[in-house]
Amino acid sequence: MTHKYLGAILGSAMAIAALPSVAQELPKTMIWSSYDVGSAGYAEASAIADAFGKQFGTRIRIQPSGSSIGRLQPLLKGRADYAFLATEAFFLSDGVHDFAIPDWGPGELRAIAGRPAGFDLIAAGDAGIENVEDARGKRIAFVAGNPSINVKCEAVLAFGGLTLDDVEVITFPTYASAMSSMTRNESDATCTSPTTSQLYELAESPRGIHYPRLDPDNKAGWESMQKMLPIMGPSEEDVAAGLKEGDTIQMAAYRYPIIATTKDKSADEVYAFIKALDESYDLYKNGTATMERWALEKSGHSPVDVPFHEGAIRYLKEKGIWTEEDAAWNKKRAERLDALVAAWAEFKPLHVDLSEDDYVKAWMEKQREVVASLILQ
CATH class of the missing domain: 3.40.190.10 (Periplasmic binding protein-like II)
Structure with a gap:
């Protein structure tokens, strides 16, 4: 083998070695x-x-x-x-x-x-819950056997300096019944995603709908929420029941x-x-x-x-x-x-x-x- 061909082979090998490794493909x-x-x-x-x-x-x-x-x-x-x-x-x-x-x-x-x-404490419009702290003494709908919803609700209440002892917890047997309870005037607020189907009914009902604002600059509020549930963070939502096109709501997100x-x-x-x-x-x-x-x-x-x-x-x-x-x-x-x-x-x-x-x-x-x-x- 001549030096010329040996040099070409070595040069090719060095060039190949310098290339990044081929990324692993997805399984079939x-x-x-x-x-x-x-x-x-x-x-x-x-x-x-x-x-x-x-x-x-x-x-x-x-x-x-x-x-x-x-x-x-x-x-x-x-x-x-x-x-x-x-x-x-x-x-x-x-x-x-x-x-x-x-x-x-x-x-x-x-x-x-x-x-x-998105996730928030979502209130009936006539319940007088402008901010989370206004939920004190109000009827809050929880779902039996659903810690995913209920623990997040406790965390949102903590944002407003509230615990379960500060509100009247009313437990409903199913998620659907809890979400529709405000329209039936069996509760004043609940916690869920703003696109839950029952909320559209609430928005069109005589009670109306209101989203208490979770100010992203409220450092103490977010610290209280995240101590209880560190998976939550600030969010600005533009898709929600009763929300006018072009409007946004500041709430939490998981x-x-x-x-x-x-x-x-x-x-x-x-x-x-x-x-x-x-x-x-x-x-x-x-x-x-x-x-x-x-x-x-x-x-x-x-x-x-x-x-x-x-x-x-x-x-x-x-x-x-x-x-x-x-x-x-x-x-x-x-x-x-x-x-x-x-x-x-x-x-x-x-x-x-x-x-x-x-x-x-x-x-x-x-x-x-x-x-x-x-x-x-």
Whole structure:
């Protein structure tokens, strides 16, 4: 072999070595879990799955479930690749509500992206609730067995310096009955998304509708809310029942759906997923009235229910979306999750002989102690 050809081969090899590694492609098939058929979560997962199929040829099967455990188990047992979740992601990570029992405890989920969803204390127009603090002594509709709604409502009340002892909580058996209770004059306010169907009926009723403003500059209010529920943040909503075109409302937002996976999911796989989510955006952004909020400039920021996955962070950094504030939030959120996982590992073997009710009670005391110590740091 002549020196001329040897030099050409070595030069080609060096050029190849200098190129960036080829990004991992999406799998040919995937399984996602989501809320039940008919929910916003299912509709949005379906629209994104369809876009993935058209642009990348990936076939996706969605497993819908009406329960949080039904959405989480396939993911945690390796039968699903990703899950489109709601606040159960936060509840699992904190080991509370359904996940405070011995078989569960704090779980290691990681976020990829989460669509902002508005949330507020929403009042009947004639109830005299101009601001959140005006809800003192008023009838507030809660939903039986629905901690996702009720815990957020407690957090919004905290924004106004109120606790459940300051209001009259009226519990309704179903979500629909609670949301329509204001129109029937059985309550004065409730907490939910501003696009809930029953609110349009309230807006057209003689009582009317009012959204107490959550001022984004009210530092004390937001600190009180986020101490109770760190997944909430300020939001400006332009789609809401009774809202005139062109008007906006300042309220809170959480993330629904949040796309989550397990902590040990390959960073390269997650990077490929969020890249596909970004690159196929134009194919699904009009799938529903709120799907434009999946743009990573909106869905790729904190706060969210669980820490972001390292693969997602890598892509968000490359796109110039990830900020120093996001990094600081993510570090603090991971520390909270790590502390609770460690506390559970220490707590569980010492309490195996307790009944389930006593176990849950003891764990919740420990959980609150751990969270309180982190807030004070």
